[in-house]
Amino acid sequence: MSVVAFERKQDNGEWSEKELNTLAAAFGAAMARGIGRRWETGMTENGDAQFYLLGPLPEQVCELCVSRIGGRYVLEDGCGRLLFEHRNLERVALHAKAAVPSxxxxxxxxxxxxxxxxxxxxxxxxxxxxxxxxxxxxxxxxxxxxx
The missing domain is CATH 4.10.170 (p53, subunit A)
Structure with missing residues (x-):
C-alpha cells in the first residue's frame, strides 16, 4: 500500500459571505449602539484572513480580532492576547460577542x-x-x- 500526501488547500485570505454574516451578526449590537464602532477585514503576513472590530474615530483602536488560520478561528483582544480558539465560527462568535467592551x-x-x-x-x-x-x-x- 502506498500513501499519497495531498497538499493542504490554501485559504485565499478572504472571508466567505457566510463567515462575514456570522461575524457581523455577533458584533451587530456593539456597532448599533451609536458609539462609532465599525469592522474591517485584512490578512496576516501568511495570507490568513482577519476580521477587526475597530473602536470609534479618531483613534479607531482595534478592540477585537478574529483570524482564520488553517481552518481554526482565533479570537484575540486588541492587545493580541488569545481569548478563544475553535474550529466552529459560531462558537467563536459567541465568545466574541461576550468579549466586546461594553x-x-x-x-x-x-x-x-x-x-x-x-x-x-x-x-x-x-x-x-x-x-x-x-x-x-x-x-x-x-x-x-x-x-
Missing part, C-alpha cells in the same frame, strides 16, 4: 476623572477642614472670654 472610552475617562477628583478632595481638602475645625475649637473659648 463601556465606552468616554465613560471610562469620566469615571477615572471622578475618582481622581474624589481622591484629591479626600487627601488634600479634608485634612485642611479637620485642622480648621481643631483650631476653631481651641480659639472659641478664648474668644468667649474676651466678650
Amino acid at each position: 463601556t465606552s472610552w468616554l465613560m471610562v475617562r469620566a469615571i477615572t476623572l471622578w475618582f481622581a477628583i474624589r481622591n484629591t478632595i479626600h487627601e488634600k481638602v479634608e485634612p485642611l477642614l479637620v485642622e480648621g475645625e481643631e483650631l476653631f475649637v481651641q480659639f472659641v473659648p478664648q474668644l468667649a472670654a474676651l466678650a
Whole structure:
C-alpha cells in the first residue's frame, strides 16, 4: 500500500459571505449602539484572513480580532492576547460577542476623572477642614472670654 500526501488547500485570505454574516451578526449590537464602532477585514503576513472590530474615530483602536488560520478561528483582544480558539465560527462568535467592551472610552475617562477628583478632595481638602475645625475649637473659648 502506498500513501499519497495531498497538499493542504490554501485559504485565499478572504472571508466567505457566510463567515462575514456570522461575524457581523455577533458584533451587530456593539456597532448599533451609536458609539462609532465599525469592522474591517485584512490578512496576516501568511495570507490568513482577519476580521477587526475597530473602536470609534479618531483613534479607531482595534478592540477585537478574529483570524482564520488553517481552518481554526482565533479570537484575540486588541492587545493580541488569545481569548478563544475553535474550529466552529459560531462558537467563536459567541465568545466574541461576550468579549466586546461594553463601556465606552468616554465613560471610562469620566469615571477615572471622578475618582481622581474624589481622591484629591479626600487627601488634600479634608485634612485642611479637620485642622480648621481643631483650631476653631481651641480659639472659641478664648474668644468667649474676651466678650
